[in-house]
Amino acid sequence: MTDYNWCHGPECHTQETQSRVRGSGDNKVLRTIKIRVNSHNQYGNSIFDYFCNTRCLYDYLREHAQAISAIAPRREALETPIKVVKEKQQCEGSSYNHETREYTSYPYTTTKTTISRVDNG
Numbered sequence: 585m586t587d588y589n590w591c592h593g594p595e596c597h598t599q600e601t602q603s604r605v606r607g608s609g610d611n612k613v614l615r616t617i618k619i620r621v622n623s624h625n626q627y628g629n630s631i632f633d634y635f636c637n638t639r640c641l642y643d644y645l646r647e648h649a650q651a652i653s654a655i656a657p658r659r660e661a662l663e664t665p666i667k668v669v670k671e672k673q674q675c676e677g678s679s680y681n682h683e684t685r686e687y688t689s690y691p692y693t694t695t696k697t698t699i700s701r702v703d704n705g
């Protein structure tokens with residue numbers, strides 16, 4: 585396993601930052617960022633082992649979206665069984681009267697919606 589990856593961003597080497605400048609004198613270049621593997625996530629396997637920043641990640645995804653989605657095509661929608669529970673809740677609001685400079689509380693009812701997963705084994 586290699587300790588470093590070159591950033592996979594197709595435009596990485598065109599971003600004008602000091603961290604990309606290499607070379608000396610009149611022979612300077614902007615170079616693709618070299619990423620130390622596992623430097624972003626102590627548990628390993630971070631997407632940022634392959635990309636130096638989110639711009640490079642999205643440039644790559646934009647350029648290769650068709651090829652990437654062909655790796656594991658989604659040909660139909662997936663569904664997660666759920667239960668939707670709606671419950672009335674009594675709440676208390678308050679309004680401020682600028683003339684009396686007092687707060688008045690008033691009750692109101694709201695609907696709390698809870699989505700829970702149904703375990704179908």
Ligand SMILES: [Zn+2]
Pocket residue numbers: 591592593596617635636637640
């Ligand atoms: Zn990059």
